[in-house]
Amino acid sequence: MKRSTIDLWVGLFVAIGIAAMTFLSLKVANLTPQSGSETYMLTADFDNIGGLKVKAPVKSSGVVVGRVTKIELDTKRYVARATLTLDKQYQFSRDTSAEILTAGLLGEQYIGLVQGGDPDNLASGDRISLTSSALVLEQLIGKFMTSFAEKGTQDAPAKTE
Amino acid sequence: MNALLAPIRRLGALSINAIWRLGFISRFFVAILLNSGQSLLRFRLTIREVYFAGVLSLIIIIVSGLFVGMVLGLQGYNTLARFGSADALGALVALSLLRELGPVLAALLFASRSGSAMTAEIGLMKATEQLEAMSVMAVNPIARVVAPRFWAGVISMPILAALFNVMGIFGGYLVGVEMIGLDAGTFWSQMQNNVDLHYDVVNGLIKSLFFGMAVTLIAVFEGYDATPTAAGVSSATTRTVVTSALVILALDFVLTAFMF
Amino acid sequence: MSSDSFIELKNVSFAYGDRPILQDISLTIARGKLVAIMGGSGSGKTTLLRLISGQVLAQKGQVLVNGQDVGRMSSRDLYQHRRRMGMLFQFGALFTDLSVFDNVAFPIREHTRLPESLIRDLVLMKLNAVGLRGTEALMPAELSGGMARRIALARAIALDPQIMLYDEPFTGLDPISLGTIALLIKKLNDALGTSAVMVTHDVHKSLEIVDHVYFVAGGKIAAEGTPDEVRHSSSPWVQQFVQGEADGPVHFAYPATDSLAQAFGIKGETA
Numbered sequence: 001m002k003r004s005t006i007d008l009w010v011g012l013f014v015a016i017g018i019a020a021m022t023f024l025s026l027k028v029a030n031l032t033p034q035s036g037s038e039t040y041m042l043t044a045d046f047d048n049i050g051g052l053k054v055k056a057p058v059k060s061s062g063v064v065v066g067r068v069t070k071i072e073l074d075t076k077r078y079v080a081r082a083t084l085t086l087d088k089q090y091q092f093s094r095d096t097s098a099e100i101l102t103a104g105l106l107g108e109q110y111i112g113l114v115q116g117g118d119p120d121n122l123a124s125g126d127r128i129s130l131t132s133s134a135l136v137l138e139q140l141i142g143k144f145m146t147s148f149a150e151k152g153t154q155d156a157p158a159k160t161e
Numbered sequence: 162m163n164a165l166l167a168p169i170r171r172l173g174a175l176s177i178n179a180i181w182r183l184g185f186i187s188r189f190f191v192a193i194l195l196n197s198g199q200s201l202l203r204f205r206l207t208i209r210e211v212y213f214a215g216v217l218s219l220i221i222i223i224v225s226g227l228f229v230g231m232v233l234g235l236q237g238y239n240t241l242a243r244f245g246s247a248d249a250l251g252a253l254v255a256l257s258l259l260r261e262l263g264p265v266l267a268a269l270l271f272a273s274r275s276g277s278a279m280t281a282e283i284g285l286m287k288a289t290e291q292l293e294a295m296s297v298m299a300v301n302p303i304a305r306v307v308a309p310r311f312w313a314g315v316i317s318m319p320i321l322a323a324l325f326n327v328m329g330i331f332g333g334y335l336v337g338v339e340m341i342g343l344d345a346g347t348f349w350s351q352m353q354n355n356v357d358l359h360y361d362v363v364n365g366l367i368k369s370l371f372f373g374m375a376v377t378l379i380a381v382f383e384g385y386d387a388t389p390t391a392a393g394v395s396s397a398t399t400r401t402v403v404t405s406a407l408v409i410l411a412l413d414f415v416l417t418a419f420m421f
Numbered sequence: 422m423s424s425d426s427f428i429e430l431k432n433v434s435f436a437y438g439d440r441p442i443l444q445d446i447s448l449t450i451a452r453g454k455l456v457a458i459m460g461g462s463g464s465g466k467t468t469l470l471r472l473i474s475g476q477v478l479a480q481k482g483q484v485l486v487n488g489q490d491v492g493r494m495s496s497r498d499l500y501q502h503r504r505r506m507g508m509l510f511q512f513g514a515l516f517t518d519l520s521v522f523d524n525v526a527f528p529i530r531e532h533t534r535l536p537e538s539l540i541r542d543l544v545l546m547k548l549n550a551v552g553l554r555g556t557e558a559l560m561p562a563e564l565s566g567g568m569a570r571r572i573a574l575a576r577a578i579a580l581d582p583q584i585m586l587y588d589e590p591f592t593g594l595d596p597i598s599l600g601t602i603a604l605l606i607k608k609l610n611d612a613l614g615t616s617a618v619m620v621t622h623d624v625h626k627s628l629e630i631v632d633h634v635y636f637v638a639g640g641k642i643a644a645e646g647t648p649d650e651v652r653h654s655s656s657p658w659v660q661q662f663v664q665g666e667a668d669g670p671v672h673f674a675y676p677a678t679d680s681l682a683q684a685f686g687i688k689g690e691t692a
Contacts, residue, residue, distance in 0.1 A: 006212045013216045017320030020327045021366070027349070028255050028330060029358035057354060108354070285517070294514035297474050299503035300531045 038088040039066065040124035044098045044111070049080040050134025052100055052109045058084050060113040065090040068111060084111065093118040097130035109134060186382050189303075193311050193381070196304035206309040207316070214275040214310070214377075215317030219324070221270055226325040229266060230332025233257060237333070238341055250343060251352035254333030259356065259365040260421065263326040265413050268372035270325075271318060272405035276380035279310050280401040283384025284394035292385075307381045314380070318373025319366045326365070364420045368413065375412055376405045427452040427616040428473060428584065433482035435468055442468045444640040445482070450633075455610045455617045457627045459662065460637035466620040469637070470586045473618060474508060475499045486584065504532055507577035507615075508586040512593070513569040515561040521548070521572050522557035528579045547575040551605055567598025571605065578609060585610065585617040591626060599623070603630050624663050628652065636662065 046052075049071060058066040066086030074081045086092075095116030102109050113128075122128070200207045237253045283306060286292050292302040330352075337343045356362065380401045387397035428450040435443040442465040450456045458466050471477045472484050475491045484491040486502060494502060515524050525544045529535060535543070548554045551571040561569060570590065577585065590606060591599050607630040610617050621627050628634070628648040636644040636651075636659060644651070644659045651659060660666075 006209055009216045010208050010211045013211065013219065013317075013320065016219075017323055020320070020323035021362075023327050024259070024323060024362045025358050028259070028326075028352055029356040029362045055357065282518070289512065289517070290510045290514035291516055293476070294508070294510055294516075297476065297503055297506070297508045298528045298531065299500040300528075305531070 039085045040088055041069070042084045042086060042092075042122055042124070042126055042128055043081055044084060044128040044131050045074065045077075045079045045081050046098075046100060046131050046133045047079055048133040048136060049082065050100055050102075050109055050136050052082065052111070052134060056108065056110050058086060058111045058113060060090065060092075060115065065113070082111065091121040092116075094120045094122055094126075095130065096122060096128055097132070098128045099132040100134035102135065182386075185386070186378065189382050189385065190378055192303050193308050193378070196301055197308045197312065199304045200309040200312050206305070207312050210309045210313030211317055213278070214271075214313045215320060218271060218274045218317070218321055221274055222267060222321045222325050223328050225266065225270055226263075226328030227332040227335075229262060229325075230254060230258065230329030230334075231336045232332075233262070233329065234333035234336030234341075238337060238343075247341075247343060248347045249351050249355075250333070250337045251348035251350075252355035254337070255330055255352045255356050256361060258326045258329040258333075259361045261413070261417070263329060264322045264365050264369040264372055265409060267322040267325040267369060268318065268376055268409045269406055271314075271321060271373070272376045272380070272409065273402050275314065275317070276376045276401050276405050277398045279314070279377065279380040280384040280387070280398045281394055283307070283310070283381060284387035284389075284397050287385065287387060288389040288391070288394060303385075307385060310381050311374075311377050314377025315370065315373045318376070319369045322369035322372075323366060360421075368416050368420070371412060371416060372409050375408050379405050379408065425451045427487060428618065429483075429485040430469075430472070431483045431485065433472060433479045433484060435465070435472065435477065435479050435481075441640055443472075443479075443637075446637075446640070446642055447482075448635050448642060448645070450616055450618055452616050453610075453614045454632040455607070455619065455630065456633045456635065457619045457621055457631040458635045458637055459620075459622055459624065459627065460643075461622065461662075464637045465640055466622075466637055467588055470508075470588055470618060470620050473584070474506060474586060475502060504580065505582055506584045506586065507580070507582035509570070509574055509577045509588065509590055511589040512566075513561075513573035515564075515569055515573055515576070517561050519561075520557065521553075521559050521561070521564070524561065524572060525557075525576045525579055527576065532580060543579070547579055548572075550578070550609065551575045552601075565598075567594050567601065570594065570598070570602055574602070574605060574609070578613065581613060583615055585615045587617065587619040587621070589621055590619060591621055591623040599626060603627075606630060624665070 052068065052071065054068055054071055056068045057064045058068060066084055068082050069085040070083035072081050072083075073079075084098075092113060093116045095118040097114045097116065099112050099114070100109055101112045116130075233254045234250065237250050237257075238247055241247045241249055241253065283292075286302075286306065292306065295302045295305060334345075334348060338345045338348050383397040383401045383404070384394075387393045426449040430446055430448050433443055433446045434441070446469070448458075458469055460466050468477065472479055473486065473491065475494065478492045489498070489502070491499070491502065515521075516527065519527065522544055525547050526540050529540050529543055544557065545554055548557060551574050553568060553571055553575070556564070556568065556572070561572070564572065574590075585606075587606065590602055594602065603626045606617070606619065609615070619627065619631065628651060631648060633647055634645060634651050635642055638658065644654060644656050646654065651663065654660065654663075
């Protein structure tokens with residue numbers, strides 16, 4: 001069995017293939033959170049999660065610190081419970097607050113964490129108690145419309161007087 | 162009456178023939194699997210075919226991937242910019258390539274570049290009695306000629322699809338970032354935030370694996386089943402490209418319905 | 422039949438679908454002999470070879486090779502049988518994607534686990550036997566028709582077969598190449614002691630080299646004998662074939678069911 005140029009080409013071909021797949025998994029997809037670094041879990045209850053999805057990022061001051069790994073409905077209190085998986089190197093105090101934010105006007109929703117002042121940190125499995133729900137556009141518009149209408153009814157008689 | 166019945170009769174003959182061939186191709190697939198020992202034990206046979214099926218398709222895959230990515234970048238930008246979300250261009254380019262365009266277009270190109278070549282080669286070997294000579298020499302042509310080509314196709318297809326994706330994303334990057342002037346960081350981070358390794362990348366590659374199997378199976382089958390004449394080989398080559406294209410698109414629908 | 426017979430066909434019938442090719446044929450080929458089967462195109466000569474190699478199976482009768490019935494062999498036995506057999510195809514059937522060397526080495530590599538150096542020696546020996554040493558690096562497309570036939574012969578004898586089957590070895594060759602091939606077939610047969618069957622319609626060259634001749638016509642053995650007997654045969658059929666006359670016992674016209682006049686639609690006439 002001799003080595004031939006065909007072997008060289010096929011070897012190169014396979015190497016290119018492996019390189020392409022590595023590029024796709026590392027640079028295009030986001031392999032990093034699962035890759036080795038240890039994580040811990042927190043839960044947070046929200047009255048309304050809006051369009052939040054599993055895999056949505058969890059950010060603190062804009063830095064991605066983890067991801068939403070589970071969303072379920074707590075059937076006792078009827079609130080949404082999101083499970084967040086965070087990188088172990090980011091620790092948060094017990095009075096940290098979580099809110100559901102939107103990237104841009106119509107963008108993707110994510111959870112923002114704001115660090116509190118408590119010296120004790122949240123441990124794995126703990127619940128974030130300070131939460132604020134997602135802004136639901138319909139509700140927002142609804143509120144806006146009602147307040148507009150109320151204002152209108154207040155204004156109207158004023159003019160006729 | 163007879164003139165009325167003729168088209169119906171022709172349709173009937175056509176469907177019976179199609180079912181016949183479907184049965185034959187299934188049996189052929191099983192025969193390939195049963196006779197694959199040699200192409201895996203004597204891997205050099207397969208390596209040689211990877212060269213012809215895969216390496217020689219590199220240029221067309223690279224060039225087409227680049228252009229498809231550039232078109233995606235341009236069209237995607239024009240559409241997204243209307244909704245003020247041009248930042249999502251990276252995600253758009255990557256997702257459309259990884260999920261659909263990469264596997265499907267790479268498979269279509271592979272079918273017309275390598276599939277047709279395989280059919281023509283095997284068909285000519287049959288026409289010039291080479292396959293028969295082989296079986297008279299107590300060498301099973303399915304094990305020696307067909308199976309290595311089949312496995313070479315199955316190995317090459319995901320590699321080519323991955324390369325197509327990378328080139329496409331690069332093409333999208335060229336247009337979006339270098340030409341239009343989007344922020345490179347946004348381009349990549351949008352992509353990374355929206356592309357899931359298992360859901361998008363791996364599923365896309367699984368798709369291309371299925372396409373590779375389908376295309377090479379059709380190619381080697383058409384070659385093996387070709388009428389051993391010049392006209393027969395030429396029509397078998399045409400059938401390979403046409404059937405492959407239809408099967409790729411149909412299979413893509415089925416796989417997409419299953420996966421996403 | 423004599424105990425010396427190596428290949429024996431007993432009352433063999435064969436048909437492709439409804440079209441009978443061979444009917445109740447019996448013939449024997451003695452060990453170490455070179456036998457020619459002659460007949461017009463489409464007389465079923467090649468089918469006879471395919472029966473012996475087991476590519477097609479007889480619908481009736483037995484094809485015995487060395488006492489074994491080819492029709493009843495398991496696929497494993499059939500492969501064993503084919504390994505002891507060499508076949509020269511009508512146009513050589515060289516593998517176009519392999520070089521001359523790899524073509525001749527093909528059966529050796531497929532069926533033995535010999536080291537590469539030994540394979541090299543064997544291949545050169547076989548190429549030397551057909552007088553084409555030095556061509557090993559060429560591709561089949563670079564060979565002339567006669568050379569390709571000789572390389573194919575070298576490939577067929579690569580594993581020193583006990584049986585050689587020649588399918589129209591002289592077709593499409595110029596007189597010199599034809600002479601060379603005929604000489605090689607004769608020489609190899611004598612040297613290797615193989616039993617050989619040659620299907621041909623080249624009467625004169627074949628009669629010079631073979632030991633026995635069978636004439637096949639209409640799916641039956643029409644005549645047989647040694648070359649001398651054939652040359653001096655009184656059978657008008659054999660004479661027509663040997664002399665190459667257009668009309669005789671074998672008619673020029675295909676037996677059409679209607680007359681030419683009927684085919685032209687002229688009514689009232691019958692053949």
